[in-house]
Amino acid sequence: MPKILFTGVHRPQRSPSQRYRIEQFLESLSKNGYTYDYTYIISKTDDTYFYKSGNYFKKAFFLLRSFLARWRETFFFHRYDYIFVQREAMITGAYFYEKKASQSKAKLIFDFDDAIWMQHISEGNKKFSFLKDPNKTRKLIELADCVLAGNKYLQNYALQFNPNSILFPTIVDTQKYNKENVLPKNYVCIGWSGSFSTFEHFQYLEPVLLQIHEKYGDKVKIKVIGAPKVAMPFPVDFIEWKEETEVLELSEFDIGIMPLNESEWNKGKCGLKGLLYMSMGIPAILSPVGVSNEIVSNRLDGFLAKTENEWIKILSELIDNENLRTEIGKRGRKKVEEHYSLESQKNELLRILSSIQKK
Numbered sequence: 001m002p003k004i005l006f007t008g009v010h011r012p013q014r015s016p017s018q019r020y021r022i023e024q025f026l027e028s029l030s031k032n033g034y035t036y037d038y039t040y041i042i043s044k045t046d047d048t049y050f051y052k053s054g055n056y057f058k059k060a061f062f063l064l065r066s067f068l069a070r071w072r073e074t075f076f077f078h079r080y081d082y083i084f085v086q087r088e089a090m091i092t093g094a095y096f097y098e099k100k101a102s103q104s105k106a107k108l109i110f111d112f113d114d115a116i117w118m119q120h121i122s123e124g125n126k127k128f129s130f131l132k133d134p135n136k137t138r139k140l141i142e143l144a145d146c147v148l149a150g151n152k153y154l155q156n157y158a159l160q161f162n163p164n165s166i167l168f169p170t171i172v173d174t175q176k177y178n179k180e181n182v183l184p185k186n187y188v189c190i191g192w193s194g195s196f197s198t199f200e201h202f203q204y205l206e207p208v209l210l211q212i213h214e215k216y217g218d219k220v221k222i223k224v225i226g227a228p229k230v231a232m233p234f235p236v237d238f239i240e241w242k243e244e245t246e247v248l249e250l251s252e253f254d255i256g257i258m259p260l261n262e263s264e265w266n267k268g269k270c271g272l273k274g275l276l277y278m279s280m281g282i283p284a285i286l287s288p289v290g291v292s293n294e295i296v297s298n299r300l301d302g303f304l305a306k307t308e309n310e311w312i313k314i315l316s317e318l319i320d321n322e323n324l325r326t327e328i329g330k331r332g333r334k335k336v337e338e339h340y341s342l343e344s345q346k347n348e349l350l351r352i353l354s355s356i357q358k359k
Helices: 016-021 023-031 044-050 056-079 096-103 123-131 138-143 150-158 199-203 206-219 243-251 272-279 308-320 322-339 343-356
Strands: 003-007 036-038 083-088 106-112 146-149 166-167 188-193 221-224 238-241 255-258 284-286
Touching: 003 056, 016 023, 016 083, 016 096, 016 221, 023 343, 044 056, 056 096, 083 123, 096 106, 096 138, 106 138, 106 199, 146 238, 150 166, 188 206, 188 243, 188 272, 188 308, 206 221, 206 308, 255 272, 255 308, 272 322, 284 308, 308 322, 322 343
Parallel strands: 003 036, 003 083, 083 106, 106 146, 146 166, 188 221, 188 255, 221 238, 255 284
Antiparallel strands: none
């Protein structure tokens, strides 16, 4: 039986990247004769302080502990046929882990779904930025026997350093992400789902949502899943993200929004929010940045909005027209089922694994 070592930074069910690019394939891999181990370095306890300011002693001890744990793992690489690194094994500029993996008999797969070469460092760890290496992503790509890139922008970057760089888009499980029945309501829910680190994208739309609130009042509810509660100039229902209630909370959305400003970092985004909305049959409005232009055919299976006026116009259309919401939602769901679903793409990873050649 071929054996895979999956390596990520976060524990299972913690990181969207790992959930959608590793974890949802595990069942299919097992059914097709693969076995695997899954290692990570940031525990649930580490999460309570790691992304906050201060706690320097704890963070220094964490880095030492992580280094030792990863170094110990390198002595067991001979047990594996594949070593699959999702984004990086260490959160510093160190890449000894991946270098050792490339020197082993195992085939090294490097997977990334963001423009991580741009060093997007959390506010709580700015003082540790000197530990990062802006060239690390390039080095990991060069070391890998195969690179999996989440969109064409990322693939084009990787192809500069490794000809075996494959487009492997982020996909969703349409059997899981299927809208559940919700009670009738007398309002239209505009929803956004994300995390504390991406909440700035929701705030980018603040002027638009303020105008929508002033125009529609209680006829519209604005709901945020996964970000901490902050003061906003209009009412917002902040909901904690939980795996067991995620689908139910998303089911309340009548309109899903994914605003992004135009930046090189955002061109590397893989459109997960938009795909989740569309999978749920929720009409999605995306900023026309990067992969969003590929996911959505404007006004056919979703909407693309760039300016504030475009956002206000499209939101108003959808708020006022239930039939339009239903029709666009159905088409969006069909698009995901055909091109971005686990069911349609689950064999692609199996095909890739069987085709990888050791350098």
